[in-house]
Amino acid sequence: MGWLTIGAFAKACRLSPKALRLYDELDLLKPARVDPETGYRYYADAQLDRARLVAWLRRLGMPLARIREVCALPAGPAAREVRAYWARVEAETAVRRDLAAFLVDHLSGESGECGESRRDTTMLELRYAARSDRGRVRPSNQDTAYAGRRLLAVADGCGPAGASAGAAAVAALKPLEEAELSPGNVLNLLEDAVRSASEAVRRVADGSTEVGTTLTALLWTGSRLALVHIGDSRAYLLRDGELFRITHDHSVVQSLIDEGRLTPEEAASHPQRMLLAKALPGDAADTPDLKLHEVRAGDRYLVCSDGLTRAVPDERIRELLAGGEPADAVRVLTEAADAAGGTDNASAVVADVVSPTRPPVSAD
Known part of the structure; x- marks a missing residue:
């Protein structure tokens, strides 16, 4: 067997000698032989394939701990990873x-071109309604649905104090109804409010790891909508007859779908389909999604719990969402979830973006 010095091996696999020394220390790529007197490292030709794989994975930005796992797998499972x-x-x-x-x-x-301030002066309004239904199976309703002049929110609590957890999360956002908002500060204010919501849920949980809640909310600035989302409740936009989901589920099965390990069809019956990857209160890694959406007059937004989306397919949601006033829409949507079996609490908040011609309708 021919031996390659660390320099020759580094040149052949396009890894630096410094990187090879680090990978030796981490047991990721050990040299085939170390001279007992000089300490020189020598590598075998057969190690080149592994070294090149390590180099490619590093170029992808993969962490070293995960590279070690991938390199230990056969080719097929490694490709899936x-x-x-x-x-x-x-x-x-x-x-x-x-x-x-x-x-x-x-x-x-x-x-503008000369540095002058130029703010959006097109002010619109919301017409809104909210409705929550216990369903036919659950003994209580752990959802909280809220629609106000500026805030639209749904929280789906879980655990023995789930109803209180969801209510606490939404209550922590309600002061934003009276805050001074602009597109420039709204995301920061919303992020601060979600921190308060997380602490409120933590107090309700009182140390229990079984208590938590999802939270999906839209905050109106007068010209835009800011979105905060954590968990598997959802927000949709109906625009020109087309339905767009504007949130991404933070669930175990959605993560498996994203990683190509599961199809959407398989996810529907997966035994872990109810498990969340993120929720409140969560930990430091459970950061919510924050976005700012441009709106148009005529847009209709839906915020809902998974008790609705698991029972009613998106195409049917689009059909039901398209007609009537917001109060009509929340009623027919929650009734459709109930008619599909009512196995979970189902909540819906619907808001129309309109020109300021008439006052908004109060939430149910």
Whole structure:
């Protein structure tokens, strides 16, 4: 067997000698032989494939701990792990892309060619309604649905104090109804409010790891809607007859779908389909999604709990959402969930973006 010095091996696999020394220390890529007198490292030709794989995975940005796991797998499972890793990177990049687009749009709209302030003067209003239904199976309703002049929110509590947890999360956001909002500060205010919501839920949980809540909310500035989302409640936009989901579920099965390990059809009957990947109160890693949405007159928004979306397919939601006033829409949507079996609490908040011609309708 021919031996390669660390320099020759580094050149062949396109890893630096410094990186090879680090990978030796981490037991990721051990040399085939170490001279007992000089301490020189020598590598075998057969190690080149593994070294090149390590180099490629590092270029992807994969953490070393995960690279060690991938390298220990046969080719097929290793390929699936790489696919899963990259799917997660793309999902995280999409969140940053949305934030970058908002910043570009916000900064472009704040100043004209000569640096003069230029603010959006097109003010619209919301007409809204909210409804929550216990369903036919659950002994109590742990959902909280709220619609106000500025705030639209749904929280789906879980655990023995789930109803209180959801109510506490929404209550922590209600002071934003009276806050001074602008597109420039709304996301910061919403982020602070969610921290308060998380602490409120933590107090309700009183140390129990079984108590928590989802939270999906839209906050109205007068010209835009800010979204905060954590968990598997959802928000939708109905625009020009087309339905768009504007949230991404933070659930175990959605993570498996994103990573290519599960199909949407398989997810519908997966034994872990009710498990959340993120919720309140959560930990430091459970950060909510925050986005700012441009609106148009004629847009209709829906915020709802998973008791609705699990029972009623998106196409049917689109059909039911398209007709009547907001109060009509929340009624027919929750009734459809009940008619489909009513196995869970179902809540819906619907809001129309309108020109300020008439006052909004109070929530149910």
